[in-house]
Amino acid sequence: QVQLVQSGAEVKKPGASVKVSCKASGYTFTSFGISWVRQAPGQGLEWMGWISGYNGKTKYAQKFQDRVTMTTDTSTNTAYMQLRSLKSDDTAVYYCARDDGRDMVGVFQHWGQGTLATVSS
Amino acid sequence: DIQLTQSPSSLSASVGDRVTIACQASQDIKNYLNWYQQKPGKPPQLLIYDASSLEPGVPSRFSGSGSGTDFTFTISSLQPEDIATYYCQQYDFLPPYAFGQGTKLEIK
Numbered sequence: 001q002v003q004l005v006q007s008g009a010e011v012k013k014p015g016a017s018v019k020v021s022c023k024a025s026g027y028t029f030t031s032f033g034i035s036w037v038r039q040a041p042g043q044g045l046e047w048m049g050w051i052s053g054y055n056g057k058t059k060y061a062q063k064f065q066d067r068v069t070m071t072t073d074t075s076t077n078t079a080y081m082q083l084r085s086l087k088s089d090d091t092a093v094y095y096c097a098r099d100d101g102r103d104m105v106g107v108f109q110h111w112g113q114g115t116l117a118t119v120s121s
Numbered sequence: 122d123i124q125l126t127q128s129p130s131s132l133s134a135s136v137g138d139r140v141t142i143a144c145q146a147s148q149d150i151k152n153y154l155n156w157y158q159q160k161p162g163k164p165p166q167l168l169i170y171d172a173s174s175l176e177p178g179v180p181s182r183f184s185g186s187g188s189g190t191d192f193t194f195t196i197s198s199l200q201p202e203d204i205a206t207y208y209c210q211q212y213d214f215l216p217p218y219a220f221g222q223g224t225k226l227e228i229k
Contacts, residue, residue: 035218045157045165045208045220061217095164106212107155109176111164 002026004096004112011118012086019082020115022096029053029077033099035108036070036081038092048094051079054102086119093117123147123214127207127221133229140196142224144187144209152188153213158205159223165208169194204228 007021022034036048049060051070058070069082079096094115097108124147134140144154152172157165167176169185172192182197196203209221 044223045159045210047216047218047220049216059216063217097164104215106153106210106215106218107167107170108157108165108210109167111166114164 002098002110004098004110006094006096006112006115009116009118011120014087014119014121016086016119017082017084018086018090018117019080020094020096020117022079022081022112024053024077024079024098027098029072030074031102033102033104034070034072034079035097035099036068037095037097037108039095039114040089040092043092046092048081050099050104052102053079059104083117086117088119091117091119122217123150123211123219125209125211125219125221127209127224129224130222131225131227133227134199135229136199136201138199140199140203140226142194142207142209142226144192144194144221146190146192146211148214149189150211150213153211154185154187154192155210155212156183156185156194157208157210158203159208160205199226199228201228 003025005023030053033052035050051058067084071080096112098110100107126145128143154172156169159165173185184195206223206225
Protein backbone atom coordinates (compact mmCIF):
# COMPACT_ATOMS: atom_id res chain seq x y z
CA GLN A 1 0.00 0.00 0.00
CA VAL A 2 1.08 3.56 -0.65
CA GLN A 3 2.76 5.18 2.34
CA LEU A 4 4.34 8.58 2.81
CA VAL A 5 6.30 8.82 6.06
CA GLN A 6 7.53 12.25 7.09
CA SER A 7 10.31 13.30 9.41
CA GLY A 8 9.68 14.38 12.98
CA ALA A 9 8.75 17.67 14.55
CA GLU A 10 11.16 20.57 14.38
CA VAL A 11 11.73 23.69 16.48
CA LYS A 12 13.59 26.50 14.78
CA LYS A 13 14.54 30.09 15.56
CA PRO A 14 13.46 32.97 13.33
CA GLY A 15 15.77 33.31 10.36
CA ALA A 16 16.75 29.64 10.35
CA SER A 17 15.82 26.97 7.81
CA VAL A 18 13.84 23.77 8.15
CA LYS A 19 14.09 20.69 5.94
CA VAL A 20 11.29 18.13 6.02
CA SER A 21 11.57 14.71 4.42
CA CYS A 22 8.87 12.49 2.97
CA LYS A 23 9.81 8.86 2.34
CA ALA A 24 7.55 7.09 -0.14
CA SER A 25 6.84 3.40 -0.44
CA GLY A 26 4.32 1.09 -2.08
CA TYR A 27 4.51 2.63 -5.55
CA THR A 28 6.95 3.60 -8.27
CA PHE A 29 8.35 6.89 -7.00
CA THR A 30 9.32 8.20 -10.43
CA SER A 31 5.78 7.78 -11.77
CA PHE A 32 4.21 10.42 -9.53
CA GLY A 33 4.82 13.94 -8.35
CA ILE A 34 4.74 15.17 -4.78
CA SER A 35 3.11 18.36 -3.55
CA TRP A 36 3.75 20.09 -0.25
CA VAL A 37 0.83 21.63 1.64
CA ARG A 38 1.00 23.43 4.95
CA GLN A 39 -1.55 24.21 7.64
CA ALA A 40 -0.99 26.86 10.30
CA PRO A 41 -2.55 26.15 13.71
CA GLY A 42 -6.33 26.34 13.46
CA GLN A 43 -6.13 27.48 9.84
CA GLY A 44 -6.82 26.07 6.40
CA LEU A 45 -4.69 24.30 3.83
CA GLU A 46 -2.11 26.14 1.72
CA TRP A 47 -0.39 24.60 -1.29
CA MET A 48 3.33 25.41 -1.40
CA GLY A 49 4.61 23.67 -4.48
CA TRP A 50 5.16 20.49 -6.47
CA ILE A 51 8.10 18.39 -7.53
CA SER A 52 8.26 15.70 -10.17
CA GLY A 53 9.36 12.30 -8.95
CA TYR A 54 10.47 11.62 -12.52
CA ASN A 55 12.92 14.45 -13.24
CA GLY A 56 12.94 16.78 -10.23
CA LYS A 57 11.14 19.56 -12.08
CA THR A 58 9.53 21.97 -9.64
CA LYS A 59 6.68 24.45 -9.53
CA TYR A 60 6.38 26.71 -6.51
CA ALA A 61 3.59 28.95 -5.31
CA GLN A 62 4.64 32.54 -5.86
CA LYS A 63 4.34 33.24 -2.14
CA PHE A 64 7.17 30.82 -1.39
CA GLN A 65 9.21 31.18 -4.57
CA ASP A 66 12.13 32.97 -2.91
CA ARG A 67 12.35 30.81 0.22
CA VAL A 68 11.51 27.23 -0.67
CA THR A 69 13.49 24.45 -2.33
CA MET A 70 11.99 21.05 -3.10
CA THR A 71 14.21 18.14 -4.04
CA THR A 72 14.01 14.38 -4.43
CA ASP A 73 16.39 11.46 -3.94
CA THR A 74 15.26 8.66 -6.22
CA SER A 75 17.77 6.26 -4.66
CA THR A 76 15.80 6.39 -1.40
CA ASN A 77 12.37 7.39 -2.79
CA THR A 78 12.41 10.48 -0.62
CA ALA A 79 11.18 13.99 -1.26
CA TYR A 80 12.45 16.99 0.67
CA MET A 81 11.11 20.48 1.32
CA GLN A 82 13.40 23.17 2.70
CA LEU A 83 12.01 26.51 3.81
CA ARG A 84 14.51 29.29 4.60
CA SER A 85 14.38 32.58 6.48
CA LEU A 86 11.73 31.27 8.82
CA LYS A 87 9.29 33.62 10.52
CA SER A 88 6.89 32.96 13.36
CA ASP A 89 3.98 32.71 10.92
CA ASP A 90 5.71 29.77 9.24
CA THR A 91 4.73 27.73 12.29
CA ALA A 92 2.57 25.04 10.75
CA VAL A 93 2.10 21.38 10.02
CA TYR A 94 3.75 20.58 6.70
CA TYR A 95 2.28 17.74 4.64
CA CYS A 96 3.58 15.95 1.59
CA ALA A 97 0.93 14.55 -0.73
CA ARG A 98 1.29 12.33 -3.76
CA ASP A 99 -0.14 13.81 -6.93
CA ASP A 100 -2.19 11.56 -9.17
CA GLY A 101 0.25 11.37 -12.05
CA ARG A 102 3.77 12.02 -13.30
CA ASP A 103 2.88 15.58 -14.25
CA MET A 104 0.95 18.14 -12.20
CA VAL A 105 -2.59 16.82 -11.79
CA GLY A 106 -3.78 18.25 -8.48
CA VAL A 107 -5.57 15.25 -7.01
CA PHE A 108 -4.08 14.09 -3.72
CA GLN A 109 -5.11 10.56 -2.77
CA HIS A 110 -2.23 9.90 -0.40
CA TRP A 111 -0.80 12.14 2.30
CA GLY A 112 2.03 11.98 4.79
CA GLN A 113 1.20 12.16 8.47
CA GLY A 114 2.40 15.75 8.72
CA THR A 115 5.42 17.42 10.33
CA LEU A 116 4.97 20.21 12.84
CA ALA A 117 7.53 22.97 12.43
CA THR A 118 7.53 25.55 15.21
CA VAL A 119 9.34 28.84 14.75
CA SER A 120 10.06 30.54 18.04
CA SER A 121 12.80 32.60 19.57
CA ASP B 122 -5.08 33.35 -8.78
CA ILE B 123 -8.30 31.41 -8.44
CA GLN B 124 -10.18 32.01 -5.20
CA LEU B 125 -12.52 29.44 -3.69
CA THR B 126 -15.22 30.57 -1.28
CA GLN B 127 -16.87 27.95 0.88
CA SER B 128 -20.09 28.41 2.78
CA PRO B 129 -20.95 28.09 5.51
CA SER B 130 -17.70 28.29 7.47
CA SER B 131 -19.27 26.20 10.22
CA LEU B 132 -22.33 24.03 10.44
CA SER B 133 -24.17 22.21 13.21
CA ALA B 134 -26.49 19.35 12.28
CA SER B 135 -28.14 16.29 13.80
CA VAL B 136 -27.39 12.67 13.07
CA GLY B 137 -29.42 11.64 10.05
CA ASP B 138 -29.66 15.16 8.63
CA ARG B 139 -28.85 16.00 5.04
CA VAL B 140 -25.88 18.38 5.00
CA THR B 141 -24.84 20.61 2.12
CA ILE B 142 -21.69 22.69 1.69
CA ALA B 143 -21.17 25.15 -1.15
CA CYS B 144 -17.94 26.10 -2.90
CA GLN B 145 -17.78 28.97 -5.37
CA ALA B 146 -14.81 29.59 -7.66
CA SER B 147 -13.79 33.05 -8.82
CA GLN B 148 -13.39 31.75 -12.39
CA ASP B 149 -14.67 28.84 -14.44
CA ILE B 150 -12.80 25.72 -13.34
CA LYS B 151 -14.91 23.27 -15.37
CA ASN B 152 -15.19 20.20 -13.12
CA TYR B 153 -11.65 20.32 -11.71
CA LEU B 154 -12.69 20.31 -8.08
CA ASN B 155 -11.93 17.97 -5.20
CA TRP B 156 -13.48 17.61 -1.75
CA TYR B 157 -11.46 16.53 1.28
CA GLN B 158 -12.37 15.58 4.83
CA GLN B 159 -9.96 16.40 7.64
CA LYS B 160 -10.31 15.16 11.19
CA PRO B 161 -8.32 16.78 14.02
CA GLY B 162 -4.66 15.84 14.03
CA LYS B 163 -4.95 13.92 10.76
CA PRO B 164 -4.08 14.72 7.15
CA PRO B 165 -6.88 15.45 4.70
CA GLN B 166 -8.61 12.52 3.02
CA LEU B 167 -9.83 12.73 -0.57
CA LEU B 168 -13.56 12.03 -0.81
CA ILE B 169 -14.63 13.42 -4.21
CA TYR B 170 -12.62 14.21 -7.33
CA ASP B 171 -13.64 15.72 -10.67
CA ALA B 172 -16.46 17.45 -8.77
CA SER B 173 -18.68 14.38 -8.57
CA SER B 174 -16.62 11.18 -8.67
CA LEU B 175 -16.55 9.23 -5.43
CA GLU B 176 -13.11 8.06 -4.36
CA PRO B 177 -13.08 4.24 -3.98
CA GLY B 178 -13.85 3.14 -0.44
CA VAL B 179 -15.68 6.34 0.48
CA PRO B 180 -19.25 5.80 1.71
CA SER B 181 -21.98 6.52 -0.80
CA ARG B 182 -23.68 9.01 1.54
CA PHE B 183 -21.05 11.49 0.31
CA SER B 184 -21.62 13.14 -3.06
CA GLY B 185 -20.58 16.15 -5.07
CA SER B 186 -22.07 18.12 -7.92
CA GLY B 187 -21.55 21.23 -9.99
CA SER B 188 -19.36 22.62 -12.72
CA GLY B 189 -18.02 25.96 -13.81
CA THR B 190 -18.02 28.18 -10.73
CA ASP B 191 -20.62 26.65 -8.41
CA PHE B 192 -20.19 23.35 -6.61
CA THR B 193 -21.98 21.48 -3.85
CA PHE B 194 -20.90 18.76 -1.44
CA THR B 195 -23.62 16.71 0.25
CA ILE B 196 -23.81 14.19 3.05
CA SER B 197 -27.17 12.48 2.59
CA SER B 198 -27.51 11.22 6.17
CA LEU B 199 -25.04 12.61 8.69
CA GLN B 200 -23.23 10.06 10.83
CA PRO B 201 -21.27 10.77 14.05
CA GLU B 202 -18.00 9.83 12.34
CA ASP B 203 -18.53 12.57 9.74
CA ILE B 204 -17.58 15.24 12.24
CA ALA B 205 -14.64 16.97 10.57
CA THR B 206 -13.64 19.98 8.53
CA TYR B 207 -14.32 19.79 4.81
CA TYR B 208 -12.30 21.55 2.12
CA CYS B 209 -12.82 22.08 -1.57
CA GLN B 210 -9.76 22.39 -3.82
CA GLN B 211 -9.43 23.42 -7.45
CA TYR B 212 -6.93 22.03 -9.92
CA ASP B 213 -7.78 23.75 -13.16
CA PHE B 214 -5.57 26.85 -13.00
CA LEU B 215 -1.98 26.12 -12.02
CA PRO B 216 -0.35 27.20 -9.82
CA PRO B 217 -1.42 27.37 -7.09
CA TYR B 218 -3.83 24.59 -6.24
CA ALA B 219 -6.23 26.71 -4.22
CA PHE B 220 -8.19 25.37 -1.28
CA GLY B 221 -11.37 26.76 0.15
CA GLN B 222 -11.19 28.08 3.70
CA GLY B 223 -12.94 25.03 5.10
CA THR B 224 -16.30 24.15 6.66
CA LYS B 225 -16.28 22.83 10.21
CA LEU B 226 -19.09 20.35 10.74
CA GLU B 227 -20.36 19.65 14.24
CA ILE B 228 -23.08 17.47 15.70
CA LYS B 229 -26.06 19.30 17.17
